[in-house]
Amino acid sequence: MKTVCLFSDGSCLNNPGAGGWAYILEYKGAVKKASGAQADTTNNQMELRAVIEGLRALKEPCNVLLYTDSSYVANAINSWLSGWSKKNFKNVKNVPLWQEYIAVAAPHNISATWVKAHAGHPQNEECDTMARAMAESIKESR
Numbered sequence: 001m002k003t004v005c006l007f008s009d010g011s012c013l014n015n016p017g018a019g020g021w022a023y024i025l026e027y028k029g030a031v032k033k034a035s036g037a038q039a040d041t042t043n044n045q046m047e048l049r050a051v052i053e054g055l056r057a058l059k060e061p062c063n064v065l066l067y068t069d070s071s072y073v074a075n076a077i078n079s080w081l082s083g084w085s086k087k088n089f090k091n092v093k094n095v096p097l098w099q100e101y102i103a104v105a106a107p108h109n110i111s112a113t114w115v116k117a118h119a120g121h122p123q124n125e126e127c128d129t130m131a132r133a134m135a136e137s138i139k140e141s142r
Contacts, residue, residue, distance in 0.1 A: 001109070002027060003063040006054045009117075009127035010046025010070065011135045019046040020134025022127040023054035032057060035130040037138035046131065047073050048097045052104055061107040069117035069124055077105075077112040 005026040012019040019041035025032040034053060038046070047070035055064065068074050076084070081098065089095045115121045117128070 001061060001063050003065065004058065005065045005067065005123075006051070007067045007123035007127050008047070008050035008054055008073075009068070009124060009131045010043055010048070010050050011128065011131035012041060012043040012046055013135050013139055016040060016042045018135045018139035019043070020131040020136075020138070021046045021050035021053065022130035022134065023050050023057070024123050024127055025054055025057060026123075033126075033130070035134045037134040039138055044070070044072050045094055045097060046135075048094060048101060050127070050131065051077075052097065052101050055101075055104040055108060055110075058108065062109075064108045064110045066110055066112040067115050067121070067124065068112060069115050069121075069128075071114050074112040074114040077101075077110060 007024040010021045020037045022035035084092045
């Protein structure tokens with residue numbers, strides 16, 4: 001099974017408000033990047049959307065090393081999600097997104113690592129720039 005690195009970030013202006021997400025996938029020197037926007041959203045939703053879209057871009061089951069500056073996303077993936085699922089997501093926010101995550105994550109082995117935001121991590125900084133640009137673009141278009 002291939003091991004890929006997935007870097008992701010979400011951005012939201014006036015949380016909630018205009019949001020953007022971005023990811024970078026890296027595998028043996030190959031790089032794939034994508035980003036998108038949503039008009040009415042939250043930062044946590046965009047952080048999670050970035051991960052979902054990055055996983056959706058994978059063409060086969062992989063070992064995924066996920067790097068995110070969202071402790072919400074990293075902790076949920078590494079610790080909380082199985083308990084949430086057992087309790088039928090009682091008192092959990094963003095349930096449809098977490099269910100979407102579970103579906104796209106199913107073929108993969110995922111390990112999430114939290115990275116400090118705005119601390120010079122090159123891929124995290126690039127994802128932040130991409131996500132913020134998408135949030136700004138949708139804000140301007142409204």
